[in-house]
Amino acid sequence: MSDPGGFTREQRPLGRNRDFNVFWLGQALSVLGGSISLLALPLLVLEATGSVVQLGLITVVSGVTAIVTGLFAGYVVDRVDRRRLMIVCDLTRAVLLGAVPIVWWAGGPRIWLLYVLTALATVLKMLFDVAYVTAVPNLVRTEDLTAANGRLMGTFAIGTLLGPVAAGFITAAVGPDWALGVDGATFLVSAASLGWVRFRRPADRGADPAGPRAGVLREVFVVGFRFLWTHVLLRPLTVLLTLLTFVTMGAVDLLIFHVRSDLHRDAATVGYVIAVSGVGVVAAALGAGRLRRILGFGPCWLASVALTGVAVAGIGVSRSVPVIAVLAAVFMFGMTLGGVSSMTLRQEVTPDHLLGRVTSAFWTVHNASGPVGAAVLTVLAARHGVAVAGLAGGVFCLLIVGVGLLTPLRAARGGAAGTGGAVPRATRKPNVRCDPEGRLGS
Template sequence: MRGVGAPASLWRDRDFTVFWLGQALSVVGGSLSLVALPLLVLAATGSLVQMGLITVVTGGTGILTGLFAGHVVDRCDRRRLMIACDLLRGLLLGALPLVWLTAGPAVWVLYVLTALVTALKTVFDVAYVTAVPQLVRAADLTAANARLMGTFALGTLAGPVAAGFLTAGPGGEWALGVDGATFLVSAVSLRWVTFGRHTPPPDDAPVPRPTGASGARRLREVFAVGFRFLWGHTLLRPLTVLLTLLTFVTMGATDLLIYRVREDLRQDAATLGYVIAVSGLGVIGAALLAGRLRRALGFGPCWLGAVALIAVAVAGIGLSGSVPVIAALAVLFMFGTTLGGVTSMTLRQEVTPDALLGRVTSAFWTVHNAAGPVGAAALTGLGARYGVPAASVTGGALCLLILLAGLATPLRHGRPTAAGIRCRSRGRRWCTPRRIPPASGTAPRRRTRSR
């Protein structure tokens, strides 16, 4: 169990508070990019398909990086790795306004920038998920994750509004530059955080000997370690499959909303910024209620209920011609995605041993994000050909099918327990918390068995 002794208030935990505030500030920058990047592409090309392709690049890069991100996180000092990712993202995004001024608008620059920043973001996010259990006790995980999500909502309230004004004024490239500055601040804040105070002691079980395989084969084996843990767990297995299908729908949903407001309803960038900012209320609401709902209902009902809300929101955004109604549906969408995200992340942190958490998180994200780029391309392509209403209704119907499938799995009454892990092993390949392969190619350790 992570952490022992009397519980302490998260408000009095200096390390968590510094981590929490530093990352909340960086979300303001991320919210700027959420609006500014698609608008930059739209201003340069006027094409919904090009907007979808940027989303495809984001998803595809995340999948490729996810194959090795967990291995890197489990091998490296997580704090230093996160600082390095922040510094590099800050420099890349900060350089964009200069490139835009000297070379002029160039869509290919945005594709390259998106790929590099996404790769760094994937590594950072895996390290971020593994860091939270090292900062707080196991009993505080849901509260900590919910507080992070809720505070991040403050950034989503301010960021899109600022992005709308920056895009309408100096330009979207300056909004991305400001995003880069927030990453630099995040890097500085991480230097004041100490990880590992709540890390469980290492397991005394023997570890398997490295196979000495080639680089490509070793990479596959490293990824397979996390995947076997996912597939051996009675709740993580259906969750991974259903999230893969859900991501197929939701990754392109933001593009549909942006196109619906800007092109179909002929609203300006500032109005779009307000709509996305208001959606942050859904994040705040979910953050406040996630802990209570999880305790009262369990993981499965919370997650499946979130899918139902997402289905209603995705379909309604395409059917409504009213900006206030679309804003309300965006709130519902963000409530569902936040509730599902908090409960899903907490579940993985609860049932996964610390030494394996990076690889399990990386495998989880890689697998369930695999359908995202295809879904984004399909959804935006469908919207370009048949209109956003048709694409949105199709997306909502797919979400309802995912919900019905989930009701036929253990998720309908799922609560995480140690007994939920079932191991299938072959030779020296292990998937249980008791047998964890080393993250690096070190020699096996011999331990003395106590009697």
Template sequence: MVMESRSLWRNRDFTIFWFAQTLSVAGDSFSYVALPLLVLHATGSVTQMGLLTGVAAAGSIIAGIFAGVVADRVRRRTLLIVCDVARFILYASIPVVWWFSPQIWLLYVVVPLAAAFAMVFRVGYVAAVPYLVGADKITEANGRLSGTYAAAWVGGPMLAGIISGVFGPTAAVAIDASTFAVSAIGLSFIRPRTRPSEAPSRVSARDFFIGAQFLWKHPVLRSLTVLLAFLAFLTTGLTDIYVFYVGHHLNQPDRTVGYVLAAGAVGTIIAAVLVSYARRALGFGACWIGSYALSGFAIACVGLSTSVPVIAGLVTVVVFGTSMAGICSLSLRQEVTPDHLLGRVTSAFWTIHMSLGPIGAAVLTVGVARYGVRALLLAAGTICVLIAVAASLTPIRQARPEAAPAMGD
């Protein structure tokens, strides 16, 4: 891992990486709105929306089994470029096919494959950031990336809603596809570096379990992984519920759905600005636990409101809390994990904590169809708060877990 400390503004490779990924995420925000709208327009079924989300999450989980091994074995820049090119091809196929005739089955092929490449990309991306910046800049770099990503998400969903309303959701998906191509070009300008490799040269079955073993041995990471699995069950399908609630239950147009999701992204911007200060002042445990308690309360309140501005404000609070906790969790893993294990630890973490996500997305959306939005969001929010309370009884409550003695390999 690169250990020098210098201003991120003077770090050429990080700046290119930052720009390319912000652009790519801006495109992602289009599909974030457009794909649920494609399903909603074609089927009118919240259950179908939840099923597609569940299939996508399953694709991520399967890819996560081997993503870490790949990220620790190949040049991470090359890996990121390949993933971007693959997602460009996959997402570009949707508007091409839709031009002739809508084919819902295509979404069930493209979306999980794209999610699998996205998982590999995310693992490589997380493993690359500590090598691009100094060790003491990791939280700042993650905050900056998250902040600009969120800024892209503010305008992206609004534009996606407008474009979907005028030209159809496939136009928004086409824009997303093009941003992956531009991101791949941008990444090609990062100077390749040779990083030290302490892992064995021969890949063995044990490689797939090394990351999980590291997580299990670290008390804070172990607790985070277990609790986040239950939180993923509760939150993976939330976007589908928001889209269904605003677009169908409240009978609002596509652009209003985009405004609500864009307002939520403001929460990430606020979290990105505050996270490094909050973590220094309050400590890791207080930030993580308080953030999820706040998010759970806001989730419960969404189901109690029929006012679009109030719902948008509550979604902003939800995203603020999950983003604050997420940046803290991500930074901690990067700080305590050796570079040559970071890919495997990251993929193990995401694979395990996302394992209940597909089931949760299906259960929540089926529950909405049967019991209504209010009952499901009240239940989900209440359980989130209870999980945050449970975290206060685990090693997560520590203020400075990154300062603990380094673990052996």
């Protein structure tokens, strides 16, 4: 089918791609709602219990559930209709969040409900997020992947900035329980928008070569990790990003501690710094496509790590709030540019029937180091000061760049190793073979 401009669905440029633009706008509102919950849920816990311990336990439930769900989310996403899965996740979350203000109104606070809500919502979010990543290549042309991911990342940044503000107004007006209800309504809009979107069925989307004989545990835990390890670009990228996450997950904690405790500024100042950092996210999201076309994937990703390292070191040693705000924007620019680039690479090189499992494996591996790194970085700051911790983090990032220059990443131009560019998904042959049992190998 072609549009009035003579383009088929598969050929439409991003600006005229109705399916992607409906998807994008629907998710924009959903992201805003999710950002409301980020503030509303902790406020509701504190309002109901007055206990920081309960707040911490809610966070623990969310974190543990996310890790466990991440192990099997990719398997589920690769085995079912992804659009229907996303719609079911949205509708279920709408019901769960919409029930909170009703229960609060009818019977008063129920802290057990928040634990159940947190666990179920985290499972649904992980399933949705993995499907979300796999959906983008089924909506846009390969050459538009970076720009599409940039738009989605930019929308996420804006929603993250506006969501807490909206949550504050809603909470002040009608309470945090109704703020969660508003978030539930945004999931209804997201589900409706997905109902209007058609996902293209790529050439490599068919029966899973693993077949029904493959054990479920093997499929859940092995296939995605194996693909990462045997791909010439994804292997070094996964290792280096795991090291980078070790440093960067605690960087925001360092920034907040530095501004509040070392510089003795109030919470409003911290909010101003965080708001300015969002400019870096938007700038990277808008410029990621052009930068990747000019520099190629490898130089673009390594440059993003270098920028991140310089920003971490600068934030640690600076005593000026405006300078710290600018460096925070540089930090977020580097993190966003690297995130868009790595997401696009996975989408380009991974066969569609494996993309869910590879995404889950990728997230599980590189996120596992984050909590440990955050603990190490904050302990280092407590014992030796933020300046020492910041400099150590910055040097560590630059060492990652140095190691990256010794890997195939240094010359990688696009998604297909050795070709100098990305290969269109419709014609690309997966770089895999089937072993005698029908399971995937490299």
